[in-house]
Each structure stands twice: as C-alpha cells, then as structure tokens.
Amino acid sequence: MRAEALLDTRSSLDIQAVSKSYRVDGKPREILRDIRFTVEPGELVSVIGASGCGKSTLLRLIIGLDTDYEGDILLDGRSIDGPTADRGIVFQEPRLFPWLSVEQNIALGLDSSGASPAEVKRIVTEHIEIVRLNGFARAYPHQLSGGMAQRAAIARALVSRPKILLLDEPLGALDSQTRAYMQDELLEIWRREKITIVMVTHDIEEAVYLSDKIVVMEPEPGRVCGIVSIDAPHPRRRGTSKFSALKDRVLSVLVRTQSAASAGLVRSHPAAQGGIARRYG
Amino acid sequence: MPENKYDVFLRGLAFPAVLVLAWILVGQFGLIDPRLLVPVQRVIAVPFFDPDGRTIWLSLVTSLVRMVAGFLIGGGLGILIGFVIGTSSLANRLIGPSFTAVRQITVFAWIPLLTAWFGNSDGAKLVFIALSAFFPAALNTQQGLRDVPIALIETSHVMRLSWRTHLFRLLLPSALPSIAIGIEIALISAWIGTVGAEYAMGFGRGIGIFLAEGREQFRMDIVLIGVVTLALVGYGMNIVLRCGLRRLVPWQRQNS
Ligand SMILES: Nc1ncnc2c1ncn2[C@@H]1O[C@H](COP(=O)(O)OP(=O)(O)O)[C@@H](O)[C@H]1O
C-alpha cells in the first residue's frame, strides 16, 4: 500500500530505439541513432558525451518540444505528447524572462499549479533560499551572473515539483564552490522529493558523484556507447580510490571512441588524462 | 567629462538663433522684398493682432483633436491587426499578403480615393489620418511579436503557462519596445497626415487649411507662423513621446 503510494510520485522513462534527424540545407542529417536506455522511477541518471553529440536534442524530445523522431519515448508506459506539468526542464541557458524579477520568474513555474498567491509567495521564497539567491528576489536577470541566473532557472523548474526533472548541464556555469554546494542540494532535493532526474553533464566527476547510472554517448551521429551503473551509497567521497576507480570506468567507455578525446571532453580532467596516458601512452 | 544637458540644449539652440538673427537683420535693412520674407516682429504679432491670423488658435486645436482622434482609431486598429497577424500564422497567411500589398501604396495616394468616397468632409480627413497611423502601428506590432525569442516561447510551453500569462508576461513585454516604436511613428504619421489632409482637401478648419489660405492670399506672415507652429507641435510631440515611451519599457534602460 505504502510502497505503491510512494512509487506513484515517481516516473519511469523508457527510451526505445530513438533516432532523430534534422534537415540541414534540405538534406537530412542524423543527430541521434537508436538511443535506448531506461530510467527507473526515482533514479538519477546522467547523460555524458562530447559536445554536439545530441544530448540537448535528446532532452528536447523527452520534454516534448520536438515530436518529430523515430522510436518511442515512454513516460510511465505512455507515449509522450507535448509538454506536461509533471515534467520539468532546466535548459542549457537560463532562459529567464528579462522583464521579470527573479521571484516573478520563479513564480512562473507555478502558473499552471493553481496555487494561491500566498502559497506562491511562500514556495518561491523557500526555493530562492534553496538555490542561495537570498537578497536577489527583486533583482532582474541582467543583474545576475551566469551562475546565479542558472540557479534561478533551477528554482523555477523545481517549484512545480515535477515527477521527472530534466537538467541540461545545469551546473556548468557555476564556480567550483557553488557547484559542489548545488550538487549536494540537488541530491537533497532528489531524495526529499523522490523525483526522477535525467541530467546532462560534461563533467565525469559530477556524474559519478550524483548518478545511479551514467549513459555515455558518442557523436556523429549521437549513439549510446555504454551504460555504467554506480552502486555506491550516498554521500560519496570524491577523494577515495573507489571513486577514482568509478571515474576510470566511465572514462574507459568514453575513450573507446577517439572522437571523445579529440572533442576536449577528457582534456579538462588532468587526473583522468593521466589515466589515458597510462592505458594508451 | 559628462555633458551637461543644459549645455547640449543651448548648443542646439545656436543655429536657429543665428538664422533668426539673420532674418531680423535682413528685415531691418530691407535686403529682401518684405512680401517674400516678412519681418520677424510682424510674424510674431500675427496670431495676436491680425484678424485673419487670430484663427490660428482654433485651427491648431481643431487639428490636434483631429490628429488624436485619427491616431487613436488608426493606431488602435493597427496594434490589433498587427497583434493578430503577429500571433496567428493562419491570420498571417490570410491577411498578411494583402496587408503587405496595400502598404506599398503611398498614403497620399489615398486622398483622391477617399475624397471620392467621403467628399471633402471631416470623415475623409479622419479616415486618411487613421490610415497614416494604421500601417506603422500594425507593422511594428507584428514585427515585435514575430521577434519574441523562440527560446522563451519554448520555456513558456514547457511551463504550461496559461494564455493570459503567456500574453502578459511574455508576448507583450517582449514586443513592447517594437510596439512603442510603432506608436511613436504612428503619432508622427498622424500629425503629418492631419496637416497633409487639411492642406490637400481644404474645407473647414485646421492648421493645414490655415496654411493653404495664407498661401492663396499671399500672406507670408500667416504661412510663416503656420510653419513655425507645425515645428513646435512636432517638437512637443517628440518630448512627450520620449518621456512616455521610456516609462513603458524600463528594463531596457540598463542595457543601452
Ligand atoms: N534545429 C537544428 N537544426 C539543425 N541542426 C541542429 C539543430 N539543433 C541542433 N542541431 C545539431 O545537432 C547536433 C547536436 O546538438 P545538441 O543536441 O545541442 O548537442 P549537445 O547538447 O550534445 O552539445 C549538433 O551538431 C547541432 O549542430
């Protein structure tokens, strides 16, 4: 009984043989080929891969902004058909409305919820604190740094308590300190709200730190080249040898394709580079 | 060193001051036939002491009322139509092409048609002024709505914003700078249209008719004070517009 009620707040996601082409100069260009993976209810899954391999495109398909693809995307067993309120997304760019203050922007996330103005006020204030924007409620987007704007966008996606949350490199613009804080905050929200999260990231360490499962993609066209399960309990400690071993496992899947290395994914991780040198040098 | 606003204003005044001075001197020494270039003091006296010149006040008020009425009708309809073709692709396909075609007609080409339909009445003038204001308002509104960033429209979709929120928190604020420019051009067009219609159609009262009559009676003093009045009205409209529109789009101030 109880377990069922619990499961009800989570969503499962089934990506079945999804392919996607864009038309460029009249010719179709394959962006995604035969993507398959599943996200169990309540799982936190990262998608990692070189830039341009179609990660953002995949999230657009899942959120329902683009329905022109082959294959099936099933949410709780049902085919998706346009955006719904129980799916939330944080785009790669903050996409705040320039003429609205931070609190007004975040309140937009509750527009379809039917919450009373007092409730909206309370929930918005609460989330401004969660994303550490205290004191900036009345600020306008042009007065925020890139990282602050992205945190406002995260708050906007969180206020409606979506069952499944899609995040497109949400922490990419943050400094390392705020980033670490936001990672923990994300874990906290994930645990508390029991939501399903699909997060795109280019940071292997971040993926290993947060995820239950890492979907590794390779480019041209975007394909899944491996799925790594991370079975370590939270909180995970970054410095440990076990953690490094996990990172190496993800990396070994990544570098199986040369294009990943040439796309600069690996270069930003000096420790990881040592790993490659050992193996291939 | 920041420029003092007052200094800028004074510097802008320098050139007209030189012209007026030259005008006074020319009058003083009788260099040009006073029937062609009337002395300054006579021009200034016209609206107050000349029986024909005194009608300028009523003419001016009539013209301003006419302009405001035409501007409200034409500008209002323009924003409405621009909004419809800017937001509905169906309406854009239906009305868009005719709209673009009709827009190619110079507004003054409408005068013969309008006088044929409505005579030289107030109605014809009003329709003409409304037409002058309509196209800039419609065009800029449509443009502004078409330029709403797709990224934000997508964001609105994924958040499932209600149509009201979509309209008042996204479409209108985003299009507002463009709509404001449309309103500005519409008002100026309405003023040009007012004077043009009055001048071309005659009949009744108005600053354009005042000018036309002055010319027919070869009263250069009346013509000159008419022209000066037109300039002053234009200048006044600019000030009003600048203050009003700046208040309309406050978030743009910091960006520029
Ligand atoms: N609307 C579009 N039309 C054509 N090509 C596109 C479009 N959007 C993205 N692409 C292409 O699809 C590929 C994948 O893009 P994207 O999903 O943004 O990659 P990622 O998020 O992994 O960096 C890129 O090569 C990009 O140029």
Ligand SMILES: [Mg+2]
């Ligand atoms: Mg991307």
